[in-house]
Amino acid sequence: MKYYSTSGSAPLATLEEAVVNGLAPDKGLYLPVSIPQIDRAFLRELPHLSLPEVAYGVATVLFGDDIDKSELKRIVFETMSFDIPLTTVEKNIYSLELFHGPTAAFKDVGARFMARVLGYFTRKERERRITVLVATSGDTGSAVANGFLGVPGVDVIVLYPEGLVSDIQEKQFTTLGQNVTALEVRGTFDDCQSMVKSAFMDSELKKSLNLTSANSINIARFLPQSFYYFYAYGQIKSIFDKRDISEIPEVVFSVPSGNFGNLCAGLVAKRMGLPVKRFIAANNSNDIVCKYLESGKFEPRASVATIANAMDVGNPSNFERILDLCSGSHEAVKMEISGKAYSDSQIAETITGLYNRTGYLADPHGACGYRALSESLSNGEVGLFLETAHPAKFRDTILDIAGLEVEIPERLAAYMRGKKQSIPISAGYDALRSFLKQSHR
Numbered sequence: 001m002k003y004y005s006t007s008g009s010a011p012l013a014t015l016e017e018a019v020v021n022g023l024a025p026d027k028g029l030y031l032p033v034s035i036p037q038i039d040r041a042f043l044r045e046l047p048h049l050s051l052p053e054v055a056y057g058v059a060t061v062l063f064g065d066d067i068d069k070s071e072l073k074r075i076v077f078e079t080m081s082f083d084i085p086l087t088t089v090e091k092n093i094y095s096l097e098l099f100h101g102p103t104a105a106f107k108d109v110g111a112r113f114m115a116r117v118l119g120y121f122t123r124k125e126r127e128r129r130i131t132v133l134v135a136t137s138g139d140t141g142s143a144v145a146n147g148f149l150g151v152p153g154v155d156v157i158v159l160y161p162e163g164l165v166s167d168i169q170e171k172q173f174t175t176l177g178q179n180v181t182a183l184e185v186r187g188t189f190d191d192c193q194s195m196v197k198s199a200f201m202d203s204e205l206k207k208s209l210n211l212t213s214a215n216s217i218n219i220a221r222f223l224p225q226s227f228y229y230f231y232a233y234g235q236i237k238s239i240f241d242k243r244d245i246s247e248i249p250e251v252v253f254s255v256p257s258g259n260f261g262n263l264c265a266g267l268v269a270k271r272m273g274l275p276v277k278r279f280i281a282a283n284n285s286n287d288i289v290c291k292y293l294e295s296g297k298f299e300p301r302a303s304v305a306t307i308a309n310a311m312d313v314g315n316p317s318n319f320e321r322i323l324d325l326c327s328g329s330h331e332a333v334k335m336e337i338s339g340k341a342y343s344d345s346q347i348a349e350t351i352t353g354l355y356n357r358t359g360y361l362a363d364p365h366g367a368c369g370y371r372a373l374s375e376s377l378s379n380g381e382v383g384l385f386l387e388t389a390h391p392a393k394f395r396d397t398i399l400d401i402a403g404l405e406v407e408i409p410e411r412l413a414a415y416m417r418g419k420k421q422s423i424p425i426s427a428g429y430d431a432l433r434s435f436l437k438q439s440h441r
């Protein structure tokens with residue numbers, strides 16, 4: 001499979017080049033030149049397959065030409081070694097719980113897959129070392145650091161703003177050691193992000209260190225997120241089969257969205273042949289895409305802080321991919337995606353209301369997904385919202401707004417017992433540049 005850039009002026013790339021480059025040289029995002037079709041027979045089999053079996057079936061179609069089959073199988077089975085259960089929340093509304101991985105957020109799937117793919121490519125060229133540079137406001141850093149932990153040939157450097165991430169998030173990337181280094185920046189998340197951007201623009205440094213990014217612009221983090229849409233569809237089918245209903249209602253996915261990697265991966269699944277009726281983009285007050293859906297104008301702006309902070313994104317980076325998958329047409333985007341945005345107080349009342357009615361505790365992101373579904377599902381549709389993080393990751397918020405104590409799962413509690421190790425660094429590219437030069441001499 002070859003990959004093209006959405007900006008249209010970079011040469012086609014192989015999977016390896018696309019993964020190592022991250023962003024295309026013309027600053028566009030990579031997408032497959034043609035989206036491969038999934039077998040109808042495979043779709044019929046879905047209800048009878050396990051999560052890794054489904055993922056391997058989809059991965060073979062996407063990556064089978066570029067990664068040796070037995071290696072790909074190992075990569076997929078290691079990536080998908082945790083459950084993604086489907087929970088009934090209300091009549092015809094289901095939660096797809098993507099938070100049972102090591103750092104309790106859906107980003108574990110893409111981060112683990114990308115780490116293993118990059119490890120596969122560096123193994124083939126023994127001399128090569130790759131440095132993954134990532135700026136985080138919390139969740140991305142933890143998923144990437146854990147995904148890449150111990151992968152030979154790859155160093156991970158996480159930049160995060162001092163005092164601005166939660167304790168549990170900080171512990172998830174500062175206690176690991178091995179090939180993971182945490183830089184504690186005296187500044188904001190925006191400072192961290194602009195330091196990382198400057199490093200990527202520094203072509204001499206980028207080349208000498210083989211710098212790459214691990215956010216959802218990277219094709220190896222983005223594409224595997226399509227796996228669980230297939231699995232979820234199979235599980236829904238199996239629920240209806242058990243009730244002896246052979247025709248399932250039309251399936252709608254509601255996706256809590258920030259950079260829109262997750263939703264866009266669902267769109268890829270649909271293009272591969274998964275029968276999804278439509279998608280809902282669930283936003284917090286950062287409603288840039290919702291506004292685009294209304295007006296046809298895409299107008300990025302500075303993000304505002306909300307209680308669903310993993311979606312505090314003012315310039316959603318995967319928007320270009322969505323537009324490309326819809327041939328650049330606003331009308332076409334609107335046919336498949338609708339948008340709903342919620343303020344902090346609406347998110348809070350949704351969490352409390354849902355819990356009181358059903359006993360289901362959603363995190364602030366999943367709550368947006370749930371509410372968007374409950375407000376727009378019509379007859380003949382069945383809805384799934386992606387529950388993107390474990391509520392324990394937002395323990396203080398939930399205690400605050402709903403007065404509920406969330407129990408911390410053992411895998412998260414274990415991080416809290418680790419010892420924090422970070423390197424303090426001042427904001428600004430000079431400090432990062434000298435750190436990188438010195439540590440890689």
Ligand SMILES: *Cc1c(COP(=O)(O)O)cnc(C)c1O
Binds near residue numbers: 139216258259260388
């Ligand atoms: C990253 C994240 C999102 C947003 O996902 P995108 O792919 O950036 O749209 C939603 N919820 C949680 C919990 C996240 O960590």
